[in-house]
Amino acid sequence: MAKLNILPVPTFARLGVNYAERDITAFGRKDIAVPDGAEQHIIQNISSDSETNVAVGSGAKLKLVQVFDGRTRCAAILRTVLADNAEFELIQLYLGGDTVSEAVTELNGYKAAFTADIGYNIGNGGGLDLNIVSVHHGRRSTSDITAGGVLRENAVKTFKGTIDFKTGAAGAVGNEKEDVILMSGDVCNKTVPVILCAEEDVVGNHGATIGRIDESHIFYMKSRGIPEEKIYELITRSKLARVIGKIGDEQEEKRICSALGWGDELE
């Protein structure tokens, strides 16, 4: 068994968050290089074990959308290196399945910027182990990681988000946030938001909220005649729609909405 999704600094072993294990024979490999000053928008549908290596040149912009279709068990590794003023926007959608996914972004350049928007909807028998690592080397580099989703039935999910400020990353700013809605008494949610800091002149923030749907919201919607089942569906939809709306490709958005049984319209 290979150890994947290794937490950059281990913590209490009994919590079971230090790594994930998978029996993997080979990764499908893809390399993406965005030349200096260029701009690319790439959509990946991932359904098998894969490794993607990305380099974003000076002043270049990359928007990478990764959709995990939820029908398979797979592992994905994404390694990205950002040069001066490079911008990398990562959109990830997990629509079920049993996935181990790691994204490590090295912000090497001055003012390199990384944003990640991650949405998930994990249900019966599903699992998700996410390891998002943002390593700040460059001065005034920024990272902003937002994850959120819904866990249903007996879903098991681990979110590990690390912002790592290295010495010399003066003026860097890193933020991470996760907002999880739990919809069943049988779910298991693990959240590990880590900040590692070896530089004085930085600002790092992380926040997490984990819990049920606010009872006052349910009461309000019920008072407006919406059945409870529909309320849960609306909440799930709102969590995913936030991320789907950022894909920026109408065809892909329609395909995902259709796969989720929403017709082909986001709203």
Added chain:
Amino acid sequence: MKEKTQVADINRSLYDFRYDEDESSFLNSGITPEIIREISAEKGDPEWMTEFRLHSLEIFGRMKMPEWGPSIEGLDLDNIVAYIRPKKRMQTDWSDVPDDVRETFEKLGIPQAERESLAGVGAQYDSELVYHNVRKEVAESGVVYTDLESAMHDDRYAEIIRSHFMKLVPPTDHKFAALHGAVWSGGSFVYVPKGVKLEIPLQSYFRLNARGAGQFEHTLIIVEDDAYLHFIEGCSAPKYYEASLHAGCVELYVGNNSTLRYSTIENWSKNMYNLNTKRAAVGENAKVEWVSGSFGSHISYLYPMSILNGRGARAEFTGITFAGEGQNLDTGAKIVHNAPDTSSYMNTRSISKSGGISTFRSSVVINGNAVGSKSAVSCESLMLDSKSRSDTIPTMVVKTDKADVGHEARIGRISDEAVFYLMSRGLDENSAKALIVSGFAENVSKELPLEYAVEMNNLINIEMKGSIG
């Protein structure tokens, strides 16, 4: 010309004095079955305790070192003296305590604090309690405050000790819990009967004077239903170049509708490996409050744990850690929600300076049966230079949908916006920054009892002479 603000390292001169030891009172260094039997014989252990020690040693031998946290490679257990014979048996009058030992505690202000503001005091010097006393009216209320060995040999408490000792922290918990089970010596036993609310605190102070030694005291506190206790723990040691080891253990049982506040100021010297374990089991509608200041030690692993077993049980953890030159302090807390409608709150601050490493590490586990439970964690870290390091590693595990968990953390230096705001209210820049730095620590110090808040002010000498950064 702008001057850089100097936030001074902790002034340790108050604690850094020592007396010569009579090394003939030392048992051989190392951890072997022979040493364990010798300790057990010296202490006159009952048979079950001797067996418990030897069983713990077996566990110690087969357990691995922790695979996370700061390196403890500099700690050579073969060179640690596990037990030092006391010069004299425990006394209840300071005038009967050996002169050098009494002078040590007088310098630390313990007899004075006892006279002025405490219900009882225990003082441990190296391996054994040297002084233990409790006010007459407190004893008459049924409160028991004595050393653990005396209680173990007293027919009234022997069975209580046997049924509670290392049940919350079993030797299998981790390697240093097993070591503690094998070589423990000294520590306090507190029993607060049902309905007794002790308005003034009890205090135990642990002093490790000997070179290259270990201190392994065990504190066992049982607070029955509808009761209240505030227990204060202090610890210090002079500095040596050889490594010293503190692997104490604290077990707290908090009965239904009771509250136990456990305050600690840890100020070991910078050659100390502080691998301490603290744990509380909390009953229905009961509350445990941890107030923890970590200032000393070379290496620390310290995460007080609260197990909320009763419906409506609560835990609060308030902590501050100051890591200076040569220190790597890995501190935090663990909370397990194991019953419905439980709640917990963690609020911590950490400061890193002059190459010091401060790590906040926590875990909140909400089990499937803890429906209706709530937890909030807040931690803030201040970096005072780029030689230092500050890490935050919290974990939240939630196994029910009927719970609410929140976490927020912030790391950085002094905010320009906050300085600007205060300056817009009429403060000059230096005063604004001074106010922010002192306010950062004060959030925790205000939770300390008065005498410890004063000690903390002595420990941290903050001098503001210009701008930070």
